[in-house]
Amino acid sequence: MAGATRTPLIREDASRPEAVAGLAIAVAVALIAVGIASLFGLVGIDATLGGGSGMTAIGGVTTVTALGGLLVALGAAVIGLGVGSALGYVETEPSPNAGLVATVAFAGVWFVLGGLAASVAFDGVLAWLPAGAATGGAAFVTAAATREDVGSTLPAGAVAVVIGGTFLTGTIGPSWVWDLGFEQQASLTATFVVPAATIGCGLLAGWAAAKAYGGFGARGRRMGAYLLIYVNASAIIGVLFLLIAFTAVRGIPGLLTGATVAPGAGPTVSVLGVSVALPVSVPFVMNGVSLLNDFQGVLPAIVGTVWLVVGAVVFAVPLGVGAAVFLTEYAERGRLTQAVEIATNGLWSTPSIVFGLFGFTFLVPRFGGTKSLLSGMLTLGFMLLPLVLITSREALLAVPDEYRDASAALGVSKWHTIRSVVVPAALPGVVTGVILGVGRIAGETAPILLTMTGGTFVSGDRAADVIGGFAFTAQPPFVTNPELLRATTALPFQLYALITAGVGLGDNVSNPTEFQWATAFVLLLVVLSFYAVGIGARYYFRRRLRHE
Amino acid sequence: MSETTPTSETDRTTTEEPDRETTEEPNQTTTEEPNQTTTAESTEADDSTNATTHTTTGEADERVREEWREYEFAGKPKFAVEDLDVHYGDDHALQGVSIEIPENSVTALIGPSGCGKSTFLRCLNRMNDRIKGARVDGSVRIDGREIYQDGVNLVELRKRVGMVFQSPNPFPKSIRENVAYGPAKHGDIETGLLARLLGRSDEAARDRLVEECLRDAALWEEVNDRLEDNALGLSGGQQQRLCIARCLSVDPEVILMDEPASALDPIATARIEDLIEQLSEEYTVVIVTHNMQQAARISDQTAVFLTGGELVEYGDTDQVFEDPRSERVEDYITGKFG
Structure with a gap:
């Protein structure tokens, strides 16, 4: 039996099949990338490639046809690799069969394919069930009963060939629509189906090609798993960058309208009594909205968002960390701590509109009866509190007990130990929690809609001036700040009002679409800059805890 | 049995x-x-x-005799322990231990795992208070003063009875901060912002103290040019000596060591052992160790704990190792079990 799993110590030269398999992997990855790009509308399904501007030089061929051709070639290559290995042309070490997961997956894919084909061919007849069962069963038997080299390449390659064939022959063309026939209007169009099917086939055939590249067996499976993991990871990163790029491309024109760089072009800023005229003028982020502006801006909303986040963090972090210190260091583990844990987890998953209603009915009447910046800050602070508590608690629990013991053995009191050793060691974790929480609350619309926002468009000179708003009085409460008690606006709310409620159309805004995208982009930038601050803080605290 | x-x-x-x-x-x-x-x-x-x-299990049917635990020494005892019983929940970890530990000497506690050596050690500065479910009965007196009674100032007790742990556990701070941590927290040294503003900063005193403690712990030569570096960047042996320096910084009378060299290589262990011998001139050292050669090398008297949390034999180290009175202790020392 030992001989059955013995593999050659030194692999013979296998450069030619490996080159074919490597090429197939490259084609599969490229297909997946094109599929994702076309899902985002970057590559049109019916676009004609060629004429010099396209990616390939095939004149007059639509993207669908090109994708179909590539899929067929990919499938054929994968099948060729498998069959070549089975016939002994290529030296490989395949396992006896393709494995349970692959078998079941192939059976499922082929069941769907067969069923779909039958339901299109015999419309309205229940023929899809036996047809699907037949193809699915065939795939199951192929994968289960044959050796791994055929069992895992033939079904995968055949999927690519069949789907590529439908693209190539025009069965599914650019204008293909499948009306699902529900009462509601619902249909699958080629713009969705073609990229999705391409991505699916690319994954399947790429996986099979990677297995062939590794010569099947244990090494081949590892290669297949690598391919799936790497494609998955890069797809996540790719989607993230696409999202940001998508917003940036549409937002930057609006953001930069009227921007000038010249000495003294910008508004005058006075710092410590010295007035300096900024050399940069970006009206979109420096103006509010008024009749006189040649280009309207979102300055009050930016200021409002920043103050909201700052206020919420200032409110929630000390409370959250304090509660976490109490629960971790002082409270006996028991009913109370468990109840608090359940309650905080529940609070964190509470819908934000519920927090908004709480602010609306509880906070707003207590702060002058009108919506105000302070109510918004506190509402978002309450939203942030559970996450800060949960993450701080985890971070405190992760501080080694040796630190506490060492400190106690020096005769240092518990409070001093917590303040000087435990909390500093937990700070990176706390900061991580705050970063996550800020990411959520900075984009919240519902709670501030109910607690904070007044008019959508606030003129630039009415941006909340929280620091300058503090005034001292002789009577209690001695400190007043009308700025905190006044309604203002914030970026997510402004975006919501612009798009959903249609506010601002024809309201001095020359190009509403550009304005909206620019607002979204600025919101993204504000959130990202909060992230940058948080990540910088975490890096600083980590450096202090670790050597170099 | x-x-x-x-x-x-x-x-x-x-x-x-x-x-x-x-x-x-x-x-x-x-x-x-x-x-x-x-x-x-x-x-x-x-x-x-x-x-x-x-x-093979250390459970011979042998009775412990009172005279095996009698040890006469000149001078007054630093610790006098009588009938000390410790329970962790239902687990009886120490059974009626009575022992007197002389001043300015090295006392080694040896015995197999789980026999209560560390528990006993942790009773001497009441670190067992920090373990949930631990119950201590009996009497422990330091310089004739009972430490298990109401009104004992744990801060003062632990300042006098310092402790070094099994695995080096420096704080994730700079070397200087690690050594100055105890005195700073006790208010003996003020280098905070307020003190600096008021011109009462004790930075010079702190630096003197840090140097003195690091020299006593035989670490000064190795780290004097990088006191600002994080202590976690030191090697294991250096970290353990830093912990000893940190322990010395609060000017203790007794140093308890819980297998201080078990995580270290032979060279670092040798340095720690030399250090312990030097320290015993000024301090009372009580050390738990698994390493019997180590106990024989460095200690003046040895206490042997065996399974069940009993103190079986206590006496001069040479006597315990060369002529043990208990048969089980002999078996343990000669390596028949444990």
């Missing part, structure tokens, strides 16, 4: 109850089980045949 592991309660109680009587009324030993009625020498001869079967 069975050859199985000694965990069942009935086994415990049958061996425990006679023990109590022996300690209270030594004369009654003659009424005990037949193989114990003979003299010590003949007992050893009798038991030698079946001793191997028993002692």
Whole structure:
């Protein structure tokens, strides 16, 4: 039996099949990338490639046809690799069969394919069930009963060939629509189906090609798993960058309208009594909205968002960390701590509109009866509190007990130990929690809609001036700040009002679409800059805890 | 006694109850089980045949005698412990330990795992208070003052009785901050912002203290040019010496060490051992160790704990290692079990 799993110590030269398999992997990855790009509308399904501007030089061929051709070639290559290995042309070490997961997956894919084909061919007849069962069963038997080299390449390659064939022959063309026939209007169009099917086939055939590249067996499976993991990871990163790029491309024109760089072009800023005229003028982020502006801006909303986040963090972090210190260091583990844990987890998953209603009915009447910046800050602070508590608690629990013991053995009191050793060691974790929480609350619309926002468009000179708003009085409460008690606006709310409620159309805004995208982009930038601050803080605290 | 592991309660109680009587009324030993009625020498001869079967678990059917634990020394004791019992929940970790530890010497506590050495050590500065479910009965006196009574100032006690742990546990701070941590927290040294603003900063005093402690811990030469570096960047042996320096910084009278060299390589261990011998001139050192050669090398007197949390033998190190009075201790020391 030992001989059955013995593999050659030194692999013979296998450069030619490996080159074919490597090429197939490259084609599969490229297909997946094109599929994702076309899902985002970057590559049109019916676009004609060629004429010099396209990616390939095939004149007059639509993207669908090109994708179909590539899929067929990919499938054929994968099948060729498998069959070549089975016939002994290529030296490989395949396992006896393709494995349970692959078998079941192939059976499922082929069941769907067969069923779909039958339901299109015999419309309205229940023929899809036996047809699907037949193809699915065939795939199951192929994968289960044959050796791994055929069992895992033939079904995968055949999927690519069949789907590529439908693209190539025009069965599914650019204008293909499948009306699902529900009462509601619902249909699958080629713009969705073609990229999705391409991505699916690319994954399947790429996986099979990677297995062939590794010569099947244990090494081949590892290669297949690598391919799936790497494609998955890069797809996540790719989607993230696409999202940001998508917003940036549409937002930057609006953001930069009227921007000038010249000495003294910008508004005058006075710092410590010295007035300096900024050399940069970006009206979109420096103006509010008024009749006189040649280009309207979102300055009050930016200021409002920043103050909201700052206020919420200032409110929630000390409370959250304090509660976490109490629960971790002082409270006996028991009913109370468990109840608090359940309650905080529940609070964190509470819908934000519920927090908004709480602010609306509880906070707003207590702060002058009108919506105000302070109510918004506190509402978002309450939203942030559970996450800060949960993450701080985890971070405190992760501080080694040796630190506490060492400190106690020096005769240092518990409070001093917590303040000087435990909390500093937990700070990176706390900061991580705050970063996550800020990411959520900075984009919240519902709670501030109910607690904070007044008019959508606030003129630039009415941006909340929280620091300058503090005034001292002789009577209690001695400190007043009308700025905190006044309604203002914030970026997510402004975006919501612009798009959903249609506010601002024809309201001095020359190009509403550009304005909206620019607002979204600025919101993204504000959130990202909060992230940058948080990540910088975490890096600083980590450096202090670790050597170099 | 069975050859199985000694965990069942009935086994415990049958061996425990006679023990109590022996300690209270030594004369009654003659009424005990037949193989114990003979003299010590003949007992050893009798038991030698079946001793191997028993002692693999350290559970020989041997009674602890009061005189094995008697140790006369000149000078006054630093610690006087009487009838110390410790329970962790239902687990009886220490049973009626009585011992006197002389001043300015090294006392080694040896014994197999789980025999209560560390528990005993942690009783001496009341670190067991920090363990949930631990209950301590009995009396521990330091310089004649009882530490298990109401109104004991734990801060002062732990300043006087410092502790070094098994694994090096410096704080994730700079080397200087690690050493100055204790005095700063006790208010002996003020280098905070307020103190600096008021011109009362003790930075010079702090630096003197740091240097002195690091020199005493034989670490100064290695780190004097990088006191600002994080202590976690030091090697294991350096970290442990830093922990000793940190312990010295609060000017203790006693240093408790819980297997301080078990995580270190032989060279670092040798340095720690040299250090312990130097420290014993000024401080009372109590050290728990698994390494019997180490105990023999560095200690003045040795206490042997065996399974069940009993103190079996206590005496001058040379006597304990060369002529142990208890047969089980002999088996343990010669490596028959443990």
